[in-house]
Amino acid sequence: MMKPKPLLAIxxxxxxxxxVVANNRVSFEIEPGEVHALLGENGAGKSTLVKMxxxxxxxxxxxxxxKGEPFEPHEPRAARAAGVAMVFQxxxxxxxLNVAENIALGMENAPPQRQLAARITEVSETYGLPLDPxxxxxxxxxxxxxxxxxxxxxxxxxxxxIMDEPTSVLTPQEVEILxxxxxxxxxxxxxxxxxxxxxxxIRALCETATILRGGKVVATCDPRDVSARxxxxxxxxxxxxxxxxxxxxxxxxxxxxxxxxxAPANPFGTRLKxxxxxxxxxxxxxxxxxxxxxxxxxxxxxxGEVHTKKGAVELNGKPIGxxxxxxxxxxxxxxxxxxxxxxxxxxxxxLTENALLTGWVRKRLSRRGFLNWGKARAFAEEVIAxxxxxxxxxxxxxxxxxxxxLQKFVIGREILQAPDVLVVNxxxxxxxxxxxxxxxxxxxxxxxxxAAVICISQDLDELMEISDNFAALxxxxxxxxxxxxGLSVDEIGLMMGGAHDMxxxxxxx
Amino acid sequence: MDLxxxxxxxxxxxxxxxxxxxxxxxxxxxxxxxxxxxNLGVEGMMITGAICGFAIAVETQSxxxxxxxxxxxxxxxxxxFGILTQVLLSNQVATGLALTxxxxxxxxxxxxxYIGIKPPLTAKLHIPYLSDIPYLGQILFRHDPLVYFSLIxxxxxxLVLKFTRAGLVxxxxxxxxxxxxxxxxxxxxxxxxxxxxxxxxxxLGGAYLSLIRVPQWxxxxxxxxxxxxxxxxxxxxxxxxxxxxxxxxxxxxTVLQLNLQAAGLAIPVEYLSMSPYLITILVLVIMSADRSRxxxxxxxxxxxxxxxxS
Numbered sequence: 117m118m119k120p121k122p123l124l125a126i127x128x129x130x131x132x133x134x135x136v137v138a139n140n141r142v143s144f145e146i147e148p149g150e151v152h153a154l155l156g157e158n159g160a161g162k163s164t165l166v167k168m169x170x171x172x173x174x175x176x177x178x179x180x181x182x183k184g185e186p187f188e189p190h191e192p193r194a195a196r197a198a199g200v201a202m203v204f205q206x207x208x209x210x211x212x213l214n215v216a217e218n219i220a221l222g223m224e225n226a227p228p229q230r231q232l233a234a235r236i237t238e239v240s241e242t243y244g245l246p247l248d249p250x251x252x253x254x255x256x257x258x259x260x261x262x263x264x265x266x267x268x269x270x271x272x273x274x275x276x277x278i279m280d281e282p283t284s285v286l287t288p289q290e291v292e293i294l295x296x297x298x299x300x301x302x303x304x305x306x307x308x309x310x311x312x313x314x315x316x317x318i319r320a321l322c323e324t325a326t327i328l329r330g331g332k333v334v335a336t337c338d339p340r341d342v343s344a345r346x347x348x349x350x351x352x353x354x355x356x357x358x359x360x361x362x363x364x365x366x367x368x369x370x371x372x373x374x375x376x377x378x379a380p381a382n383p384f385g386t387r388l389k390x391x392x393x394x395x396x397x398x399x400x401x402x403x404x405x406x407x408x409x410x411x412x413x414x415x416x417x418x419x420g421e422v423h424t425k426k427g428a429v430e431l432n433g434k435p436i437g438x439x440x441x442x443x444x445x446x447x448x449x450x451x452x453x454x455x456x457x458x459x460x461x462x463x464x465x466x467l468t469e470n471a472l473l474t475g476w477v478r479k480r481l482s483r484r485g486f487l488n489w490g491k492a493r494a495f496a497e498e499v500i501a502x503x504x505x506x507x508x509x510x511x512x513x514x515x516x517x518x519x520x521x522l523q524k525f526v527i528g529r530e531i532l533q534a535p536d537v538l539v540v541n542x543x544x545x546x547x548x549x550x551x552x553x554x555x556x557x558x559x560x561x562x563x564x565x566x567a568a569v570i571c572i573s574q575d576l577d578e579l580m581e582i583s584d585n586f587a588a589l590x591x592x593x594x595x596x597x598x599x600x601x602g603l604s605v606d607e608i609g610l611m612m613g614g615a616h617d618m619x620x621x622x623x624x625x
Numbered sequence: 626m627d628l629x630x631x632x633x634x635x636x637x638x639x640x641x642x643x644x645x646x647x648x649x650x651x652x653x654x655x656x657x658x659x660x661x662x663x664n665l666g667v668e669g670m671m672i673t674g675a676i677c678g679f680a681i682a683v684e685t686q687s688x689x690x691x692x693x694x695x696x697x698x699x700x701x702x703x704x705x706f707g708i709l710t711q712v713l714l715s716n717q718v719a720t721g722l723a724l725t726x727x728x729x730x731x732x733x734x735x736x737x738x739y740i741g742i743k744p745p746l747t748a749k750l751h752i753p754y755l756s757d758i759p760y761l762g763q764i765l766f767r768h769d770p771l772v773y774f775s776l777i778x779x780x781x782x783x784l785v786l787k788f789t790r791a792g793l794v795x796x797x798x799x800x801x802x803x804x805x806x807x808x809x810x811x812x813x814x815x816x817x818x819x820x821x822x823x824x825x826x827x828x829l830g831g832a833y834l835s836l837i838r839v840p841q842w843x844x845x846x847x848x849x850x851x852x853x854x855x856x857x858x859x860x861x862x863x864x865x866x867x868x869x870x871x872x873x874x875x876x877x878x879t880v881l882q883l884n885l886q887a888a889g890l891a892i893p894v895e896y897l898s899m900s901p902y903l904i905t906i907l908v909l910v911i912m913s914a915d916r917s918r919x920x921x922x923x924x925x926x927x928x929x930x931x932x933x934x935s
Binding site: 209 | 790794796797801805806807808809810922924
């Protein structure tokens with residue numbers, strides 16, 4: 117039997133940036149109606165590859181063929197005209213514009229606003245993605261924002277839909293609804309190129325997987341026939357170490373928040389409502405939830421960047437709600453925020469200087485206002501050695517480190533200050549799998565040594581792996597913590613707010 | 626003090642004339658900032674426009690040619706800023722300040738032969754019926770065409786920004802340049818166009834000073850008008866309608882304090898001279914006091930350099 121002609125064929129595509137070959141002779145094919153996974157770690161070259169297909173980046177060498185015709189989009193407009201649409205991971209919505217305006221911007225021939233609004237409503241109902249065209253995007257939840265992107269693509273009747281890490285911001289229930297929408301699209305003949313590093317999702321959704329590592333295709337397989345573990349090992353190129361947890365005793369309560377309500381500092385922030393929590397010595401409390409439900413606000417309350425009523429936050433029984441970050445550090449409460457460059461570390465300062473910035477209080481790196489550079493350098497070197505930070509030395513700028521290495525440095529810097537309580541937000545976001553495993557192990561070890569750890573994260577697998585108790589943030593509310601052991605995915609999803617107001621796709625037209 | 630010495634009719638009539646230069650400059654800067662660029666060189670572009678317009682009007686004896694030359698001069702100067710900040714990625718604040726200093730110096734150089742000369746007069750419009758309405762006609766309908774042009778321009782800018790695709794794209798570029806780039810819009814090109822428009826408007830505003838309001842050429846004659854235009858854009862929350870309000874308030878207080886000075890009010894002249902600046906900023910600060918709404922209107926990428934790195 118003759119094979120049907122592929123929708124998109126990619127042959128020997130190569131793209132080099134100064135110092136790194138992002139894609140090295142990459143080839144694969146996508147059949148009509150196929151859900152094709154592109155799998156790889158951060159930095160494996162997935163983004164560069166799809167940007168070439170979408171016309172944002174031009175390949176140095178290689179060929180693309182779409183429906184048998186040569187395909188060389190020199191700008192996204194050309195790609196869209198040829199029937200390629202893309203749902204971005206970041207950077208493609210305008211918060212201060214409303215839904216209809218955002219959608220109009222991504223279309224070639226946008227109809228007048230009123231007609232467009234009617235079509236948005238129509239398409240959103242067909243695919244079970246309810247959306248109000250007049251709402252400001254800044255007021256939408258992450259899941260709703262993604263609907264805006266998807267509908268923007270669907271309005272152009274694409275033949276190939278590229279989705280870049282679409283589920284990183286969704287609850288498990290929302291993911292299931294998204295998959296129903298995608299399966300319906302695939303049944304209608306739309307091909308989907310699905311980029312992710314979440315293996316279970318790919319095994320549930322995709323028919324073919326192309327695995328990239330270091331810019332090269334290392335394997336092509338049917339993910340339904342392969343175990344998640346062997347997919348992961350193909351992706352990483354080495355056997356993965358599972359973090360191990362020692363049995364540990366819970367000690368006295370270290371940190372307590374009582375009935376905390378807090379208005380957001382910026383117009384698109386989240387109001388924290390009546391939050392109460394407590395962590396004991398030796399405990400890891402995992403806080404899940406979809407991004408933008410109060411994670412950043414909660415971290416700033418704990419770190420001391422935002423002040424609250426004196427009694428609202430207690431450390432070892434002492435009220436600290438009105439103390440700033442340095443006073444809290446002195447008392448033993450340390451924090452590592454999510455954004456590495458610019459929040460957790462100063463990008464253009466050296467690692468020594470960055471070590472000084474949070475370490476000077478507890479490590480006594482200054483005397484009478486003068487810095488002790490020798491001690492600071494020794495501290496930075498200790499962090500680099502203990503946490504296997506790959507860098508030429510402590511004089512390097514923080515910006516020069518890769519995401520995973522800088523994250524190891526940031527977390528290590530706090531852990532080596534021997535905190536009583538450590539708060540981390542997204543400790544392994546954008547970090548490669550082996551570095552992530554090392555960071556998780558370090559958090560487990562810290563808890564085993566008697567510290568209390570609060571880990572805010574959107575990676576549920578990570579939270580289930582390391583936490584003793586699990587709570588979820590949803591619209592600024594925190595659910596009561598429950599023991600993480602034995603918690604099912606459905607229960608977690610419901611704690612995170614379930615499917616919000618999403619509904620399943622209407623399968624028949 | 627003798628308040629009856631003030632001719633209130635003339636005062637109200639000169640209000641519109643006093644406000645127009647600032648209105649034009651602020652409107653141009655509003656478009657620039659909506660595209661996400663902060664050009665602090667308004668003062669320099671205004672004064673360059675003032676001398677370009679003045680010189681060409683004197684040489685050709687045509688005020689119309691003068692205004693065209695002013696718009697062109699302002700736009701060319703602004704494109705120096707545009708190329709430095711958008712193509713060579715220099716810092717917008719520093720480059721804008723340098724542009725003001727450069728414009729002030731350049732205009733002094735160009736204007737050396739033109740001190741003490743009278744420019745050709747710009748004819749005032751006489752609109753049938755409207756201009757003949759008692760009182761109101763004198764206040765509203767007996768001005769030069771540029772006064773009405775500036776008001777129409779405000780309306781056009783508002784319509785374009787709110788209702789057209791071009792306006793939507795411009796706002797999108799200012800709101801999130803990475804997203805706009807990802808969707809395939811030419812961020813740098815759109816910003817350069819906005820910068821040139823802002824320069825042309827500032828140039829027209831400057832020429833209005835030297836050709837109509839004063840009318841003669843003196844060094845440094847803009848006297849901070851460009852800076853107040855910048856302030857008006859921010860405090861007007863980037864809304865064209867409020868820019869009119871801010872500009873007319875400033876113009877009104879300026880005219881009033883001049884009349885009060887003439888009437889011999891027993892307040893030191895210095896206080897009167899500073900009053901337009903103080904009152905305008907005070908009123909606009911109070912109007913934009915609702916922080917969350919003001920922040921909503923501020924273009925998200927204002928003042929940030931864009932580089933298509935990926």
